[in-house]
Amino acid sequence: MTTPDVRARGLAAPLAGWLPEQRWFAGKHRTVRTVTPVSCVALVETEPLLDHVVVEVAYAAGAPDRYQLLLGYRRQLPEKLQHVRIGAVDDLVAYAGLWDDVLAEELLRLLDSGAVRGGLRFRPEAGAAIPRGEPSRVVDVEQSNTSVVYDESAILKLFRRLTPGRNPDVELNRALRRAGSEHVAELLGEVEGELLGDTVSYAMVSAYAANSAEGWAMATASVRDLFAEGDLRADEVGGDFAGEAERLGEAIAAVHADLADTLGSTELDRAGYAELSTGMIGRLSDAVGVVPELAPHADALRTEFAAVAGLTDACPVQRIHGDLHLGQVLRTPTSWLVIDFEGEPVKPLAERLLPDSPLRDVAGMLRSFDYAAEHLLVGDTADDHQLEFRAQEWAARNRKAFCTGYAGAARVDPMRHAALLRAYELDKAVYEVVYEATHRPAWRSIPLRSIARMVAAGS
Ligand SMILES: Nc1ncnc2c1ncn2[C@@H]1O[C@H](COP(=O)(O)OP(=O)(O)O)[C@@H](O)[C@H]1O
Ligand SMILES: O=P(O)(O)O[C@H]1O[C@H](CO)[C@@H](O[C@H]2O[C@H](CO)[C@@H](O)[C@H](O)[C@H]2O)[C@H](O)[C@H]1O
Numbered sequence: 245m246t247t248p249d250v251r252a253r254g255l256a257a258p259l260a261g262w263l264p265e266q267r268w269f270a271g272k273h274r275t276v277r278t279v280t281p282v283s284c285v286a287l288v289e290t291e292p293l294l295d296h297v298v299v300e301v302a303y304a305a306g307a308p309d310r311y312q313l314l315l316g317y318r319r320q321l322p323e324k325l326q327h328v329r330i331g332a333v334d335d336l337v338a339y340a341g342l343w344d345d346v347l348a349e350e351l352l353r354l355l356d357s358g359a360v361r362g363g364l365r366f367r368p369e370a371g372a373a374i375p376r377g378e379p380s381r382v383v384d385v386e387q388s389n390t391s392v393v394y395d396e397s398a399i400l401k402l403f404r405r406l407t408p409g410r411n412p413d414v415e416l417n418r419a420l421r422r423a424g425s426e427h428v429a430e431l432l433g434e435v436e437g438e439l440l441g442d443t444v445s446y447a448m449v450s451a452y453a454a455n456s457a458e459g460w461a462m463a464t465a466s467v468r469d470l471f472a473e474g475d476l477r478a479d480e481v482g483g484d485f486a487g488e489a490e491r492l493g494e495a496i497a498a499v500h501a502d503l504a505d506t507l508g509s510t511e512l513d514r515a516g517y518a519e520l521s522t523g524m525i526g527r528l529s530d531a532v533g534v535v536p537e538l539a540p541h542a543d544a545l546r547t548e549f550a551a552v553a554g555l556t557d558a559c560p561v562q563r564i565h566g567d568l569h570l571g572q573v574l575r576t577p578t579s580w581l582v583i584d585f586e587g588e589p590v591k592p593l594a595e596r597l598l599p600d601s602p603l604r605d606v607a608g609m610l611r612s613f614d615y616a617a618e619h620l621l622v623g624d625t626a627d628d629h630q631l632e633f634r635a636q637e638w639a640a641r642n643r644k645a646f647c648t649g650y651a652g653a654a655r656v657d658p659m660r661h662a663a664l665l666r667a668y669e670l671d672k673a674v675y676e677v678v679y680e681a682t683h684r685p686a687w688r689s690i691p692l693r694s695i696a697r698m699v700a701a702g703s
Contacts, residue, residue: 248284248295251317251333256280258331258338263301263311268388268404270589273534273682275304282310283439285362287354293317293336294347296364296446298406298439310406310439312446314351316341342402348380348392351400355433355449364446368433369418374398374449385571386683388589396454398432402447403586407593410436411445416503416563416585423502426579427495429453453581459570462488463616463642470638471620471631479641486645489613492573493649495580496609500564500602500654509562512601516561520601521553524671531674535681537692538674544699545670552667559661561599566591568608570616588675606650606658607668611676611694613642618690670698 246254259279263269280300288294295315302308317336321329328340341347355366356374368374378395391401403411414436420428430451437446462485469483470476479486512520528545532538538545565572566587574581587596617639621631651657658665676691 246334246336248286248297249281251295251336251338252281252284252297252299252315254333255315255331255338259299259313262330263299266404267386267683268390269311270388270405270682271301271303271309274306277302277304283363285364287314287361287364288347288350291318292341292344292346294341294350296361311404312402312406314341314347314402315339316344316347342390342392343382345380348394348400349377351392351435351447352376352394352398352449355435363437363439364435365437366433366435369431372430372432374432388586393452395452397452398449399429399452400447400449403445405589406439406444406446408439408442408444409593409597410443411448411586411593412563412566412596413584413586414445414448416565417448417450419506419563420499420502423506425499425502427499427582429581429583450583453574453576456574456576456581459488459492459573459575459580460612460616462575463570463613464619467616467620467635467638470634477637485638486641488575489642489645490649492580492609493646493651494653495573495582495649496568496605497650497652497654499582500562500605503564504560504562504655507563508599509560510599512555512557512559512561514556517555518553520667521549521551524549524552524667524674527671528674531678535677535688537688538677538695541695541699544702545674545695548667548670548702552664555664557661557664559601559603559664560656561601563597564600564602565605565608566596566600568605569612570609571612590675590679601664601668602654602656603658603661603665604668604672606647607665607672609646610643610665610669611672611691613639613646614694615676615690616642618693619687622686622689666698666702670695673698 256279260276264272281297282300283298285296287296297313297315298310300308300310316339319335321337321339325339325343328343330338352374355368359366375394375397380392380394383391383393389401389404391399393399414434417428417431421431432449435447466483466485525546532542565585572584617635621635647658673691673695677688680688
């Protein structure tokens with residue numbers, strides 16, 4: 245029988261082809277040079293085998309990335325696992341192990357028993373009931389990571405791109421639950437460990453919110469309703485979303501208040517504004533290098549971002565979500581839940597842990613209302629002026645409702661910081677242009693058009 249490192253080395257060539265095809269692989273616009281296993285730990289040693297493998301991916305240019313894989317091995321792959329086949333090593337077929345419910349169950353067994361394997365520690369939360377023996381399925385949504393749902397009771401998220409340090413998703417979920425927040429799912433456990441001298445978060449397990457609907461699905465259903473009723477306004481169609489948008493604003497304000505109370509808050513000072521401005525300008529320059537269509541707006545955007553350095557409004561800074569959008573909120577029968585506190589996946593971890601203004605989250609959600617309104621207006625429908633008018637009406641109505649809900653329950657009123665809020669929105673839109681160019685090129689017109697609209701409205 246081979247060892248995990250021999251198996252992983254034998255897969256280096258197939259992995260170099262397989263990795264760039266994965267939704268969570270962030271280096272899609274880069275040329276992969278080599279894939280080298282840097283940590284291999286056997287988690288299950290009887291067939292089907294399960295190896296935990298961290299690979300370092302080196303590119304033709306730029307810094308390497310590290311990705312976490314759970315590799316299953318069987319002598320014969322059943323039909324239902326053929327679609328996740330990666331390659332063969334000796335007489336074993338390697339595949340993406342999370343899709344195998346026998347192996348997915350093994351992960352919860354390891355968590356339940358508080359196992360330690362190699363550099364990996366499986367740590368259940370105190371008092372948490374880890375579900376066992378339930379059927380599992382991998383979540384089929386566009387994700388930066390990979391999640392497995394265990395029936396209706398738990399969801400395990402495997403962090404794909406590894407960076408040294410503890411993942412804020414675990415830290416902030418734990419802090420919010422301790423604060424008694426009703427807006428996060430219960431954390432059931434985590435997998436963390438040491439990797440080449442650094443502590444890293446590998447996975448987290450949370451209670452699954454059964455009977456919940458994603459904010460994005462609800463909002464886009466409302467937009468489709470509106471488009472189907474050509475003559476009705478956003479407030480007249482059956483699927484009006486404004487009531488939910490307002491409640492969502494209240495929920496986000498409550499989450500911000502709990503984060504400030506448990507983890508502290510200060511105020512943006514002159515140096516803070518200057519740093520914010522420099523960061524936005526730097527991000528813009530990088531983005532223009534990746535997506536040349538941004539260039540016509542670059543001067544106007546740079547002027548807006550430069551002006552942030554001169555702001556003096558008293559505005560809180562604290563730990564925030566960092567990548568808030570309608571896909572990060574779930575409507576349960578009783579409240580809105582916020583998920584995925586990792587921050588923007590492309591930012592270095594150290595940056596994602598820094599305090600920032602809660603207005604960055606507000607701006608993220610405002611961008612998302614714009615996205616929901618505009619996402620049907622790509623390709624053939626891009627120039628439909630009637631639908632475009634409707635879309636903007638919908639976005640304005642829901643953005644306003646969200647801000648009203650937020651301001652009523654928060655310590656900061658977004659509308660009193662219009663210049664800063666607008667800069668955060670533009671900064672987010674710049675990030676989105678690069679994100680879309682990398683992951684969904686057909687959608688990059690959405691943030692590009694928003695930037696054009698905002699720049700025109702501001703000039
Ligand atoms: N506690 C939960 N209950 C129900 N569904 C969840 C829960 N957490 C996440 N999900 C679902 O899993 C998807 C991916 O989760 P997310 O944390 O956003 O992953 P990623 O970091 O990869 O984007 C979400 O879009 C949501 O549909
Ligand atoms: O959910 P993730 O942490 O993976 O966030 C990334 O992917 C998001 C897309 O799924 C992306 O969000 C953008 O698209 C959304 C619609 O799909 C829209 O609601 C958001 O406003 C928009 O930013 C997010 O930016 C990215 O970090």
